[in-house]
Structures are given as structure tokens and as C-alpha cells.
Amino acid sequence: MLPDMDCGLYLTDAGIETTLIFLENVPLRDFAAFELIETEEGRERLKRYYRRHAAIAAAHGAGFVFEAPTWRASADWGDRLGYDAGDLRRINGRGVTLMRELRDTHARETGLPAVVSATIGPRGDGYVPHVTMTAEEAETYHRPQVRALVEAGAEMATALTLPYPEEAIGIARAAAAEGLPIALSFTIETDGRLPSGQSLAQAVGAVDAATGQRPLYYMINCAHPDHFRAVLDEPGPWRRRVRALRANASRMSHAELDAAETLDDGDPVELGALYAALRHDLPWLSLLGGCCGTDHRHIAAIAEACDTRQTIS
Numbered sequence: 364m365l366p367d368m369d370c371g372l373y374l375t376d377a378g379i380e381t382t383l384i385f386l387e388n389v390p391l392r393d394f395a396a397f398e399l400i401e402t403e404e405g406r407e408r409l410k411r412y413y414r415r416h417a418a419i420a421a422a423h424g425a426g427f428v429f430e431a432p433t434w435r436a437s438a439d440w441g442d443r444l445g446y447d448a449g450d451l452r453r454i455n456g457r458g459v460t461l462m463r464e465l466r467d468t469h470a471r472e473t474g475l476p477a478v479v480s481a482t483i484g485p486r487g488d489g490y491v492p493h494v495t496m497t498a499e500e501a502e503t504y505h506r507p508q509v510r511a512l513v514e515a516g517a518e519m520a521t522a523l524t525l526p527y528p529e530e531a532i533g534i535a536r537a538a539a540a541e542g543l544p545i546a547l548s549f550t551i552e553t554d555g556r557l558p559s560g561q562s563l564a565q566a567v568g569a570v571d572a573a574t575g576q577r578p579l580y581y582m583i584n585c586a587h588p589d590h591f592r593a594v595l596d597e598p599g600p601w602r603r604r605v606r607a608l609r610a611n612a613s614r615m616s617h618a619e620l621d622a623a624e625t626l627d628d629g630d631p632v633e634l635g636a637l638y639a640a641l642r643h644d645l646p647w648l649s650l651l652g653g654c655c656g657t658d659h660r661h662i663a664a665i666a667e668a669c670d671t672r673q674t675i676s
Contacts, residue, residue: 364518365544366428366478368580368606368649373426373478374666375609375652376416380434382658383408385626392444396432400457413465415659421473423666428650429466431458431481434523437508439486452511455481459515479518480546483508483534489524489550489585490617492559498573501533502540509537519544523609524585526550527559528566535574546607548582553616555594563594567601582607585654587614587629588637595645606649608638612656620655628656635664642669 366373379396383389389408392398399405413429420427433455435444441451459481466477486504487494496504505522512520520543522534531547538545549557549566557566567581581604583591588610595602612629613620620627634657642648651669653661 364476364478365579366426366650367476368647371424371426371649372669373428373476373650374416374420374423374662375428375430375650376413377653377657377659377662378611378655379412379432381626381655382412386658393435393440395435395440395444397434397436397454397458398444399432400454400461406461409461410465413462416662417465417469417477419659419663419666421469421475424475425666426476426478427469428478428480429462429469430521431455431462431479431517433458433508433512434482434484437484437486437505440484448507451508455508455511456515459512459517463516479516481512481517481520483520483522485525485530489526490558490621492526495527495559496530496533498529498532498536501530502536503533505534506537506540509534509541509543513541513543517543519546519579521546521548521582523548523582524550526557528557528561528569531566531570532573535570535577539574539577544579545577546580546582547578548584548607548609550617551583551586551591551594553590555591558617562597563591563605564597564599564601567604571601571604578604580604580606580650582609582650584609585611585617587611588634588641589614592641595641602645603647606647607651608641608648609652609654610634610638610657611654612661626656628658628661631661631664634661635668638665639668
């Protein structure tokens with residue numbers, strides 16, 4: 364099952380890493396939430412987190428996308444943390460299995476649509492692409508994780524916080540080779556451009572041209588709406604390819620967020636209002652969640668502010 368982006372609204376979760384670190388006092392090495400999958404205590408904590416967010420969607424009649432916390436579960440990050448290829452295959456599989464269990468229970472109890480996805484992260488720093496890959500190199504790098512997700516039964520994957528288009532092209536090609544539907548999400552700097560300097564329109568256009576419009580849709584994540592609102596007013600058919608948002612609660616730059624020792628959780632009600640305004644002007648925005656600094660309060664405010672019962676055309 365995939366999210367029906369033309370009928371109603373889907374929600375997903377918030378900023379899982381910042382929630383765990385700052386609100387639940389869970390230390391995460393390299394923001395690797397996937398390590399919680401390895402213990403019973405960790406899995407129970409993850410279940411509580413996702414159930415809380417899914418319940419918000421259910422209360423507002425919205426669909427929900429369960430995103431496995433596998434953003435860091437690829438080779439280079441695994442190596443930094445002491446996990447080999449076999450470990451990562453197991454972890455990616457367990458992450459998807461956990462989401463399938465949660466999805467099945469949620470669907471049975473609510474009757475609402477729910478989708479099992481898994482997150483894929485950039486090979487390097489999503490904020491500062493010091494070392495970049497060609498599309499071919501990116502396809503080779505990401506394909507083992509994509510294969511593990513397929514083997515575990517993921518219905519789709521979402522690549523988050525991508526800083527340049529070549530890596531996105533490689534991920535889309537890896538997903539195509541393994542038969543996995545994919546959504547791609549770029550991050551935006553305060554100037555409205557990708558960390559690599561391209562405009563969002565250029566990035567979406569480049570990926571679609573190189574992959575035959577393989578991605579299901581595009582998303583913006585890890586940026587405040589103030590940083591990308593004007594970008595979405597730029598003309599062109601690419602705008603309708605951007606159908607999802609996972610914004611930051613904070614207006615801080617990526618450099619400021621990297622250096623921050625405390626959480627900037629912004630104003631949940633204000634963030635909800637900003638989402639509602641965006642969706643009013645761009646009604647094809649169909650999947651909404653959060654990123655850095657957001658938690659269940661922000662998702663609840665977004666759900667409250669947006670008309671989740673309205674059919675989007």
C-alpha cells in the first residue's frame with residue numbers, strides 16, 4: 364500500500380532524533396536512532412513514540428506513514444558505529460518489521476490507511492556536502508540498504524535530508540533496480556537553496572530528467588517554512604512534484620542547529636498555522652510531519668490547523 368496523495372491528508376511522525384535526545388534523554392551516537400531497534404527496551408520506546416503520533420492522525424481522520432528509524436543505517440555510518448554489512452541488513456530488516464507490526468495494529472484498530480516506509484539518509488553530512496558522489500557511486504552505495512528494506516517488506520522508502528541532486532538520482536536508481544517505490548526529500552538552507560547551491564527547482568528537474576520521474580513525490584525536510592515558502596512560489600510544473608513537508612520548528616540555520624546545546628522547539632501552534640497556510644495555497648501538499656525540534660505537540664497542532672477531512676483535488 365502507498366499513500367493516496369490525491370485523497371485527503373496523511374501525517375507522519377516528528378523529529379525522532381531530537382525528541383529522543385532532548386526530551387527523553389536518550390543518547391544517540393551520530394543521531395543513529397536505529398540502535399534502539401537492537402534492544403527490547405529500545406523497541407518499546409520506539410513503539411510508544413510511533414503510537415503517540417499515529418493516534419494523532421487517527422483522531423483527525425488522517426492516514427499515517429510509519430517511517431522506520433533507519434536514516435543512519437547505511438555502510439559508512441554503520442562502520443563509524445561498529446556495525447558491519449550483516450548487522451545493517453539485520454537492523455534495517457528489524458526496523459521494517461517493527462513498522463509492519465505497528466501498521467497492522469493501527470489499521471485494524473482504526474480502519475484508516477497506513478503505510479510502512481523506511482528512511483534513508485545521506486552518505487555524508489546532510490548540511491554540508493564536503494564529499495559528493497556521482498549518481499553511479501550513490502546508486503552503488505545505497506543499494507544494499509534499499510535491498511535490505513525490500514527483503515523485509517517495506518512498501519516504500521523515504522530518503523531524507525539530501526543535500527545535492529546526484530545522490531538523490533543514485534538513490535532513485537537503486538530503488539528502481541530493487542523495485543522499491545521511493546520519495547526523495549531535499550533540505551533547504553536559509554537562502555532557499557540546497558546546501559550544494561542549487562535551487563529546489565533545479566534539483567527536482569535534474570532528478571526527474573535522470574530517472575524518468577521515478578520518485579513518487581518530493582519532500583522538503585529539516586528547514587523552517589520561512590526558509591522555503593518563497594521557493595514554492597517559483598513557477599513551473601516541478602512545484603506539483605513537491606507533495607510533502609517535514610519542517611523544523613526552529614528558524615535557526617543548519618550551522619546554528621549543529622552548534623546548539625539546547626533544543627529550540629519553536630511554537631507548535633505557529634508551525635501548525637504556517638503549514639495550514641502553505642496547504643491552502645498549495646493544496647497538493649498531502650503528507651505532513653516534522654523534523655528537528657518537533658514532537659507530538661507540533662504534529663497535533665499541524666493536524667488541528669489543517670482540514671484533514673477535506674478531499675484534495
